[in-house]
Amino acid sequence: MTVELAARERPSAPLRGLPITECTLPALLNRQADAFGSKTLLEIDGSSYTYIQVRDRAAMTAAVFEQAGIRSGDRVATLTGNRLELLETILGATWMGAVAVPLNAELRGEQLLHALANSGARILVIEPALLKRLQEITLPSTLERVWSLGSPSAEPVSALRVERFPALSGARPAAPVAPGDTAALLYTSGTTGVSKGVCCPHAQFYWWGVNVSEQLGITEKDVLYTCLPLFHTNALNTFVQALVSGATFVVGRRFSASRFWQEVTESGATVTYLLGAMINILWSREPGPFDRAHRVRIALSPATPATLFEPFRQRFGFDLSDGFGSTETNAAINSAPEAPRAGYLGRVQPDFDAIVVDEYDVEVPDGTPGELLLRSRVPFGFATGYFTMPDKTVEAWQNLWFHTGDRVVREPDGWFRFVDRLKDVIRRRGENISSFEVEQVLCLHPGVETAAAFPVASDMAEDEVMVSVVPKEGYELHPADIVAHCSDRLAKFAVPRFVDIVAELPRTANGKIRKAELRERGRTDTTWDREHIHDR
Numbered sequence: 001m002t003v004e005l006a007a008r009e010r011p012s013a014p015l016r017g018l019p020i021t022e023c024t025l026p027a028l029l030n031r032q033a034d035a036f037g038s039k040t041l042l043e044i045d046g047s048s049y050t051y052i053q054v055r056d057r058a059a060m061t062a063a064v065f066e067q068a069g070i071r072s073g074d075r076v077a078t079l080t081g082n083r084l085e086l087l088e089t090i091l092g093a094t095w096m097g098a099v100a101v102p103l104n105a106e107l108r109g110e111q112l113l114h115a116l117a118n119s120g121a122r123i124l125v126i127e128p129a130l131l132k133r134l135q136e137i138t139l140p141s142t143l144e145r146v147w148s149l150g151s152p153s154a155e156p157v158s159a160l161r162v163e164r165f166p167a168l169s170g171a172r173p174a175a176p177v178a179p180g181d182t183a184a185l186l187y188t189s190g191t192t193g194v195s196k197g198v199c200c201p202h203a204q205f206y207w208w209g210v211n212v213s214e215q216l217g218i219t220e221k222d223v224l225y226t227c228l229p230l231f232h233t234n235a236l237n238t239f240v241q242a243l244v245s246g247a248t249f250v251v252g253r254r255f256s257a258s259r260f261w262q263e264v265t266e267s268g269a270t271v272t273y274l275l276g277a278m279i280n281i282l283w284s285r286e287p288g289p290f291d292r293a294h295r296v297r298i299a300l301s302p303a304t305p306a307t308l309f310e311p312f313r314q315r316f317g318f319d320l321s322d323g324f325g326s327t328e329t330n331a332a333i334n335s336a337p338e339a340p341r342a343g344y345l346g347r348v349q350p351d352f353d354a355i356v357v358d359e360y361d362v363e364v365p366d367g368t369p370g371e372l373l374l375r376s377r378v379p380f381g382f383a384t385g386y387f388t389m390p391d392k393t394v395e396a397w398q399n400l401w402f403h404t405g406d407r408v409v410r411e412p413d414g415w416f417r418f419v420d421r422l423k424d425v426i427r428r429r430g431e432n433i434s435s436f437e438v439e440q441v442l443c444l445h446p447g448v449e450t451a452a453a454f455p456v457a458s459d460m461a462e463d464e465v466m467v468s469v470v471p472k473e474g475y476e477l478h479p480a481d482i483v484a485h486c487s488d489r490l491a492k493f494a495v496p497r498f499v500d501i502v503a504e505l506p507r508t509a510n511g512k513i514r515k516a517e518l519r520e521r522g523r524t525d526t527t528w529d530r531e532h533i534h535d536r
Contacts, residue, residue, distance in 0.1 A: 061092025072097030097175035106491035203380035209240035220246030225269030227252030276430035306343030
């Protein structure tokens with residue numbers, strides 16, 4: 001049976017048009033606590049918290065940081081999955097004018113060390129189960145305290161004594177932060193170097209909140225459910241969508257295909273978020289009793305495969321809204337759910353400009369593929385740069401446009417269609433993976449001469465990580481050894497799935513590896529697949 005999904009106009013978000021000085025996280029928490037009081041804002045770990053409680057706990061967390069010597073502009077890092085304390089640390093840091101650094105909970109080894117050293121975080125808040133990650137590295141001298149969210153290990157971490165996160169007691173007033181002040185450093189993988197800390201200002205979160213709220217038609221009657229990680233921009237901005245709209249934000253621990261629809265149903269969600277391979281994974285499962293038991297009316301679903309767009313809507317009974325945004329930018333392009341077009345990102349939104357250019361930043365005609373460049377028309381709508389990396393900032397914002405590194409086509413009617421990625425970033429299950437970082441880890445193996453990491457198409461969606469490895473002369477390498485080596489040094493999502501042991505890598509005249517040739521070649525008869533080793 002065909003389901004008719006209701007068309008509707010998108011109302012303005014309730015807080016659009018605030019004075020720019022009020023577009024900060026502390027100001028929004030105060031305003032909405034006064035407006036919505038005892039209404040539930042947050043549900044997480046089986047507990048509920050009202051607008052007032054979330055605001056007050058942010059103020060108390062800020063007081064804990066202040067008592068530990070944290071001051072405005074200092075960085076406070078986290079290494080934890082979705083839990084109350086992660087969100088409270090972020091809100092508490094921003095409440096007092098400090099900078100939150102929510103690190104990916106799968107970071108380890110050199111990736112973790114780089115993020116801690118580059119951010120200069122003075123405090124690290126960590127899950128007890130992850131403390132052993134710190135014993136694998138030499139902590140930077142800038143890190144002064146490690147606070148565990150449970151009983152700490154008796155063993156010291158480097159020269160630091162692990163302490164339990166202090167109990168919340170007194171509160172402190174909100175600091176006079178400015179809309180352009182950095183609220184968070186969000187680390188995103190690059191392609192030609194180490195991960196970069198994106199400086200996300202307070203107002204950028206505000207603009208994310210109002211723009212996506214308008215895109216999805218969110219009101220105070222809505223319940224927003226996400227199981228995406230709070231250390232990434234999508235889930236953080238989902239919280240702000242709820243905050244600015246007077247809605248309720250429900251957080252799951254992690255994505256589970258077998259439990260997703262049951263959790264969505266039990267949460268009472270009316271809005272949810274489907275990124276990366278989630279659409280494909282959910283579609284591929286057998287029908288279940290919760291497929292239509294939920295109350296969801298719409299989902300944000302960037303990059304939904306064109307072939308699944310309408311079948312997915314009909315099977316699960318709600319609208320899908322595509323779009324384009326990134327940690328550095330905002331909800332600059334999105335599709336209207338009342339008039340969707342499968343396979344398209346949408347149109348540029350009023351707060352932003354978007355052009356498609358050639359390699360010289362010259363705009364190309366409609367219908368011609370080129371790089372997507374974006375610019376904000378509102379103050380602090382985008383990130384302000386990469387932390388301590390001015391050269392990378394200038395490169396990304398060349399000619400005062402943010403260069404997305406994505407290849408798109410703009411149609412004559414203004415709709416944008418995604419084509420591919422220009423750079424060597426590998427996109428796997430919602431994670432951006434730096435090929436450079438994977439290659440650096442590979443080259444730490446005593447038997448590796450050189451290596452290249454690149455994306456190959458996944459059966460589900462996005463990419464899988466493939467590596468071609470040249471062994472040192474006289475050294476016998478086995479793909480399983482390569483994977484084991486990477487598993488100890490990389491986040492789980494960055495560990496290669498496909499491995500080729502080769503005699504040499506294709507190179508240009510000046511010695512650069514021809515990544516395009518490797519991508520085009522893809523898997524071969526000699527490729528080892530760690531997920532199907534028993535078939536070989």
